[in-house]
Amino acid sequence: MEDRRGRLDILTSCVTHSSGQSLSSEQQAYLASQLLQDNFKALAFGITRQNANEYVDKHLKLLPEVYAQLIRKLPGLANNRGGTHPHGNRVLDTMWNLWLPLATRLAAQEQEIARPFVQGILGGQGTGKTTLAVALTQILSCMKLRCIGISIDDLYKTYAERQQLMESDPRLDRRGPPGTHDVDLGIRMLDQLRQNSQINSQITIKIPRFDKSAYGGAGDRTTPETTTGADIILFEGWFVGVQPVDPAVFVSAPDPIRTEADRQFAIDMNANLQDYLPLWQRLDSLIVLYPADYRFSKQWRQQAEQEAIAAGAAGMSDAEVSEFVDYFWRALHPELFITPLMRNAEIVDLVVEINSEHQLDRIYCPKDMEN
Template sequence: MNGDPIDALITGLGLPADYRDTVEKYWQPLATAIARRATHTSPLVVGINGAQGSGKSTLCAFLEVLLKKRGLRTVTLSIDDLYLKREERQALANEIHPLFATRGVPGTHAPGLGISIIESICAGRTFALPRFDKATDDRMDEAQPVSGPVDVLLFEGWCVGCTPQADEELLEPVNDLERNEDPEGVWRAVANLWLRGDYKKLFDQIDMLVMLKVDGFDAVIANRRKQEEKLRASRPDAPGVMDDAALARFCQHYERLTLHMLEDLPHRADMVFEIGPNQTPKGPAKGL
């Protein structure tokens, strides 16, 4: 049995053996950069931004191992696990706009929960990491208890670090979903309002922002399809599993802000990794 935790993780995640080259070339230097900024006196919050299927969860898994080797206790929080429960999103859909029933855009998370978790980490208190089950499209009742201290919090998610758009950018729909189901722009305007408020407070907790930058929205759809195929294979009867038509509509909920972040975040992130079609980095990273 191989005792190397990196090799064990590569095997456990079903990655090719040559993924170690990616770890050595990209994730090791990133772990070193994080370790240089981390202290044992105050937790470092590292935001990991990336579109669906860009490899955020995989990166965080390797960073946890690499930072542990450097004597840093690391915990990962996904913004997906902050999604409101399905009944809560349905209440938003009834009160504000029907599109808020679908998880994704700002307004469908509980940013206050994320802030409370970060506050607990900074205070060295025991806290609980929530878990969202995409197969059932609902937050799980059970949470994972974690006791302090924590040196590094990896806060990953598709819209982590996202800034609001200018009001005039909201006027024209970007796809058929917005054109046909949000013709007055209410849904996108309210989501943008949340970005200016509670989400800004949450993202202001980030000390260091890393972006996994895909080539464009076509790559997002392709990567998200791979995720759904894995989910369908493992839990074919789960109610939250989508067919191709449902997936295409689902992705349109993310398109506006994904395009916005692809333009905006590379100028603001501390480090940017260009992600190729094989969901691994390509070329030199900005900031390393």
């Protein structure tokens, strides 16, 4: 705790000045030593004793501008700032330990392959996928890199198509599970983005967008966004990169897969994942955001709905949230589909574990855990 307080004191001082150069050499050395304390995180972000000071200097120079921009871009983050910081500025802590290092890593990866880099982000409800994408987009912009964020939700089939789908399979009465997306649309879009470099950026690419409020909340496609390309594409979603599993696992599946009907639904959704594999092949890398206990996702969603209701907005009851989340767990249960991926170095490049307080717990590359 003392280390965290010391780090936050220094970072808070940094964002109150116009440049990280206002910090003393001792303070910068302290931050460098802090980065090296977590060996797995240091390995994940390529931080060594030789480059730690340079790494700190680079990020300190970015920090004030990025911090100010993100607080404006995501007003909700201001609630987690902790003012001048009663030992709890989550924004600064997350920015320093994840967002800035990850942006630096992405910039290096994009330069390595010499074409637009597609980063997949897999995470369940409340894990911070959207916030991460917005933060990275802002930071990469400050690094003079073009970045675009796309959600798998943007690939939903049209309202009319989903109505037809529901007629053929009433179990797909909610959008979200495998089978409710236009996979071919996603493949075409990512292929265009991957092929459109800064040198050849004359082609206008349409990025599909989805309006969840249309048709009384059923949702429908809306006007696509247009772009001439990006250096880095962030593709996020609750099952982005997830692979089909052996159907035998459903014989003794975890709760809430309880009945034979539940089991069959899980088996069918598992089979539907096959259609998504060509889409996943367009990813250059996959990051997993994962709660230390997957059940935290339900608690977080219930808290969010309670806060919405308390603020006078519409929201779901705890029971409604429970049924909503259970539906997705019956489709693709985190224990069966995501937990195994966290140990699969061939598919996953980085794992970010999140504790019950929504704070970073562990950051590591699966390949480093094998040694």
